[in-house]
Amino acid sequence: MTYLAKNYNRKKISFKYGKGSYLFSTKNIKYLDFVQGIAVNSLGHAHPKLTKTISTQAKKLWHVSNAFEIPEGEKLARKLCKKTFADYVMFQNSGAEATEAAIKVARRYFYSIGKTNKNKILCVRNSFHGRTLAAIYASGSKKMTEGFGPKVSGFDHFIFGDHKSLKKKITKNTAAIMVETIMGEGGIKVIPDWCLIELRKLCNQKKILLILDEVQCGIGRSGDFFAFEQSKVKPDIVPIAKGIGGGFPIGAVLMNKKVATGMTPGTHGSTFGGNPLAMAVGNTVMDIVSNKIFLKNVKSISKYFLLKLNNLKNIYPNIIKNIRGKGLLIGIQLHTDQTKFIKKLMDNKLLTIRAAENVVRILPPLNVKKNEVNQALKIINKVCKELN
Numbered sequence: 001m002t003y004l005a006k007n008y009n010r011k012k013i014s015f016k017y018g019k020g021s022y023l024f025s026t027k028n029i030k031y032l033d034f035v036q037g038i039a040v041n042s043l044g045h046a047h048p049k050l051t052k053t054i055s056t057q058a059k060k061l062w063h064v065s066n067a068f069e070i071p072e073g074e075k076l077a078r079k080l081c082k083k084t085f086a087d088y089v090m091f092q093n094s095g096a097e098a099t100e101a102a103i104k105v106a107r108r109y110f111y112s113i114g115k116t117n118k119n120k121i122l123c124v125r126n127s128f129h130g131r132t133l134a135a136i137y138a139s140g141s142k143k144m145t146e147g148f149g150p151k152v153s154g155f156d157h158f159i160f161g162d163h164k165s166l167k168k169k170i171t172k173n174t175a176a177i178m179v180e181t182i183m184g185e186g187g188i189k190v191i192p193d194w195c196l197i198e199l200r201k202l203c204n205q206k207k208i209l210l211i212l213d214e215v216q217c218g219i220g221r222s223g224d225f226f227a228f229e230q231s232k233v234k235p236d237i238v239p240i241a242k243g244i245g246g247g248f249p250i251g252a253v254l255m256n257k258k259v260a261t262g263m264t265p266g267t268h269g270s271t272f273g274g275n276p277l278a279m280a281v282g283n284t285v286m287d288i289v290s291n292k293i294f295l296k297n298v299k300s301i302s303k304y305f306l307l308k309l310n311n312l313k314n315i316y317p318n319i320i321k322n323i324r325g326k327g328l329l330i331g332i333q334l335h336t337d338q339t340k341f342i343k344k345l346m347d348n349k350l351l352t353i354r355a356a357e358n359v360v361r362i363l364p365p366l367n368v369k370k371n372e373v374n375q376a377l378k379i380i381n382k383v384c385k386e387l388n
């Protein structure tokens with residue numbers, strides 16, 4: 001008997017503790033955890049610097065209202081702005097809150113310049129921006145919105161990769177285009193740099209804002225601090241969450257000076273958002289993850305991992321259809337059944353998670369070691385061999 005609502009289809013396993021890339025089940029079985037709370041634990045489980053930060057801060061101060069100044073938050077916001085395109089940061093607690101706040105910032109900007117009819121957000125059909133009411137309608141997925149009407153209006157949709165449909169959907173009411181730089185839940189689909197550049201140009205030309213949802217692909221996950229970095233594109237608004245807390249719930253919206261003008265006192269708030277405990281953890285994650293050498297390591301281990309996975313694809317063309325992704329946001333698109341494949345990996349003590357389009361998602365911690373990647377490759381090879 002469970003008293004938890006049935007909104008999850010949970011695997012019958014639970015864990016006692018974790019250490020780095022590993023999880024230990026209540027039955028004392030050791031698993032290689034390449035889910036990491038869905039790209040959340042960027043530094044793996046129980047990172048010594050994070051446990052130290054959280055216990056030190058817990059003894060000092062957990063929570064104060066945003067009615068007062070919070071120096072830990074000032075510090076993290078400054079680091080985020082120094083490292084990125086952003087001029088201002090607004091802290092939340094989760095990804096969905098961050099994407100919703102991003103929408104609010106966009107609408108409020110046009111309101112503040114007297115263009116109140118510019119309020120529609122153009123999104124990718126079947127994308128993922130979270131599970132709150134506005135976010136599910138932004139995602140434009142039938143499955144996620146079914147039974148949750150009335151529809152939250154104000155969102156239009158275009159098909160991923162279909163540039164004609166994108167251009168056609170822009171109207172005089174469009175305020176912003178909001179896309180995931182790398183679609184996570186949608187099947188690890190990377191927007192190529194040239195597309196990001198064209199997207200920016202299009203937004204400039206039509207005088208609309210560009211929102212890049214980096215909740216999953218941001219904070220070093222792609223090998224760069226942000227997945228759009230190499231394109232040199234500067235978005236107007238970027239919601240982040242997952243990786244920035246290293247396991248502690250933190251969300252944030254990053255924005256440039258121009259759009260920030262709409263967010264005057266009283267326009268937005270969050271009781272928990274940016275409290276000292278969360279901010280202390282965020283600062284420690286940020287210090288480690290934004291380091292150039294750290295990111296260089298993510299890139300080099302990713303290169304190795306992707307190369308080896310592509311080798312497996314060549315050995316098992318009937319099992320593996322495609323290797324997708326960037327950095328340590330990796331997808332194995334299968335010919336065979338995804339559920340069965342994930343189950344077999346788990347039987348061999350490797351934890352992974354599904355994504356759309358029959359993709360198995362691989363999300364190691366960003367500080368994963370080469371021998372751990374080799375261990376995962378060995379297991380994936382074994383499962384491919386068994387199913388071949």
Ligand SMILES: *Cc1c(COP(=O)(O)O)cnc(C)c1O
Pocket residue numbers: 094095096097099128129130131180184185213214215216217241242
């Ligand atoms: C996970 C995710 C969200 C939602 O984050 P929550 O913390 O679950 O609300 C939003 N956008 C993207 C791209 C995500 O991957």
